[in-house]
Amino acid sequence: MKLTVIKIGGNVIDNQEFCTQFLQDFSEIPAPKILIHGGGKIATQMAEKLGIETVMVDGRRITDKAMLDVVTMVYGGLVNKNLVAKLQSFGTNAIGLTGADGGVIRSIKRPVKTVDYGFVGDIEAVDSTQIAGMLKQGLTPVCAPLTFDKDGNMLNTNADTQAQAVATAMAKEYEVNLVYCFEKKGVLSDPEDDDSVISELKPADYEAHKASGAIYKGMIPKLDNAFKALEEGVAQVTICHAGEVKQAVKEGISGTRLTLS
Amino acid sequence: MKLTVIKIGGNVIDNQEFCTQFLQDFSEIPAPKILIHGGGKIATQMAEKLGIETVMVDGRRITDKAMLDVVTMVYGGLVNKNLVAKLQSFGTNAIGLTGADGGVIRSIKRPVKTVDYGFVGDIEAVDSTQIAGMLKQGLTPVCAPLTFDKDGNMLNTNADTQAQAVATAMAKEYEVNLVYCFEKKGVLSDPEDDDSVISELKPADYEAHKASGAIYKGMIPKLDNAFKALEEGVAQVTICHAGEVKQAVKEGISGTRLTLS
Numbered sequence: 001m002k003l004t005v006i007k008i009g010g011n012v013i014d015n016q017e018f019c020t021q022f023l024q025d026f027s028e029i030p031a032p033k034i035l036i037h038g039g040g041k042i043a044t045q046m047a048e049k050l051g052i053e054t055v056m057v058d059g060r061r062i063t064d065k066a067m068l069d070v071v072t073m074v075y076g077g078l079v080n081k082n083l084v085a086k087l088q089s090f091g092t093n094a095i096g097l098t099g100a101d102g103g104v105i106r107s108i109k110r111p112v113k114t115v116d117y118g119f120v121g122d123i124e125a126v127d128s129t130q131i132a133g134m135l136k137q138g139l140t141p142v143c144a145p146l147t148f149d150k151d152g153n154m155l156n157t158n159a160d161t162q163a164q165a166v167a168t169a170m171a172k173e174y175e176v177n178l179v180y181c182f183e184k185k186g187v188l189s190d191p192e193d194d195d196s197v198i199s200e201l202k203p204a205d206y207e208a209h210k211a212s213g214a215i216y217k218g219m220i221p222k223l224d225n226a227f228k229a230l231e232e233g234v235a236q237v238t239i240c241h242a243g244e245v246k247q248a249v250k251e252g253i254s255g256t257r258l259t260l261s
Numbered sequence: 262m263k264l265t266v267i268k269i270g271g272n273v274i275d276n277q278e279f280c281t282q283f284l285q286d287f288s289e290i291p292a293p294k295i296l297i298h299g300g301g302k303i304a305t306q307m308a309e310k311l312g313i314e315t316v317m318v319d320g321r322r323i324t325d326k327a328m329l330d331v332v333t334m335v336y337g338g339l340v341n342k343n344l345v346a347k348l349q350s351f352g353t354n355a356i357g358l359t360g361a362d363g364g365v366i367r368s369i370k371r372p373v374k375t376v377d378y379g380f381v382g383d384i385e386a387v388d389s390t391q392i393a394g395m396l397k398q399g400l401t402p403v404c405a406p407l408t409f410d411k412d413g414n415m416l417n418t419n420a421d422t423q424a425q426a427v428a429t430a431m432a433k434e435y436e437v438n439l440v441y442c443f444e445k446k447g448v449l450s451d452p453e454d455d456d457s458v459i460s461e462l463k464p465a466d467y468e469a470h471k472a473s474g475a476i477y478k479g480m481i482p483k484l485d486n487a488f489k490a491l492e493e494g495v496a497q498v499t500i501c502h503a504g505e506v507k508q509a510v511k512e513g514i515s516g517t518r519l520t521l522s
Contacts, residue, residue, distance in 0.1 A: 130398070
């Protein structure tokens with residue numbers, strides 16, 4: 001059976017009008033499906049209002065206890081519940097989940113090596129049976145980028161990684177189509193040219209584009225996650241613009257399609 | 262089949278040590294069970310930090326858009342997810358829900374009569390089939406005092422009323438034991454004497470205690486909800502101290518037991 005797993009980033013969430021359009025498009029994609037969302041700027045803005053400093057290392061947020069409370073509130077509450085309520089109004093029976101809910105995604109607090117990321121979780125286990133049970137009840141999970149550990153702590157978790165982990169776990173039972181939506185039309189061969197979309201990307205091309213500097217910064221961990229999903233049994237992985245999610249899912253003709261060979 | 266529905270108020274949530282003890286006790290109560298929680302002082306404190314004024318009328322919070330965002334964050338995110346993660350660590354497979362999640366509790370924005378309560382929901386429908394489906398999957402729903410409307414809005418909702426509505430809806434399929442936990446040992450015949458617990462309260466006694474002034478203020482809507490649940494098919498309703506929840510559920514010997522005759 002087919003399952004669509006879609007990840008949206010903060011850029012979709014931060015633009016209310018665009019987000020509503022995305023959710024309407026998402027609602028038209030046939031179930032079973034799962035939505036995984038990032039955080040967006042709201043957590044940073046909320047932290048600022050509360051006088052909590054945001055510290056980023058290599059584009060990753062350092063999550064001390066005060067920041068953990070902020071992301072738990074903002075990602076797990078404000079963002080997640082508003083997405084769920086909007087989806088309900090479009091006829092999608094959404095259910096908001098953090099990893100703690102139903103114990104679906106358990107992680108461990110990242111060990112301190114050179115950087116102490118604080119309350120950040122590295123995913124250990126995804127309960128695909130529990131998630132499949134929800135899908136079979138007609139529900140559409142909407143996952144916030146938060147997980148939990150055995151000791152009862154919430155942990156901040158990267159949404160791209162979470163999408164990969166969920167898609168991979170579900171691939172045991174489903175033919176999974178994983179779509180990473182972001183603000184570009186796909187992976188670009190020329191970062192200066194928004195139309196230079198690579199329609200098909202193989203590992204060898206990926207290495208070449210990294211070496212030339214065409215693929216850089218935040219695209220690298222995203223693509224590492226995307227290729228990992230393919231290697232671990234996900235049937236199809238696409239990276240496309242959030243505004244083209246329907247085309248990407250229904251026709252597979254949008255953005256960049258990843259292939260292993 | 263038996264089902265236990267337990268409501269805890271803000272006083273449990275506000276005291277972290279006591280809350281942990283309560284969650285441990287709750288974990289020892291046999292499933293199926295549902296936990297419904299109030300908000301506590303955190304929303305008011307958070308609103309204050311964010312420069313949002315809290316306005317109460319007759320003990321009820323006026324919820325403008327800014328306050329709705331605060332309660333959605335705090336109740337649906339911070340409070341709910343920390344309860345869920347803690348319960349997971351005690352071996353209870355909890356799943357945090359607002360009314361929007363799975364569409365379990367739908368409401369309508371309260372019509373403006375003399376007071377405009379803002380984004381406050383009056384419950385219209387509880388999807389007992391969806392909730393029963395979760396219970397049958399081995400999950401323990403943990404409900405935040407938030408619902409949603411057909412137009413995709415989140416709505417602030419009184420937790421006592423939500424407990425009554427959920428218990429009543431589930432009574433179609435289960436023999437429901439509803440327990441309201443709060444900071445007193447039960448309903449008191451003398452509000453000055455904490456040991457004057459009424460062990461059994463009938464509607465006629467309730468009227469007499471209201472007339473004498475022994476039962477007043479916030480106890481009145483709580484008891485109105487509690488009696489409504491009994492009238493509408495809930496098998497057993499108890500009001501007790503949160504520290505005595507195990508005794509109340511297992512032996513029915515704690516606090517005040519409500520009866521219709």
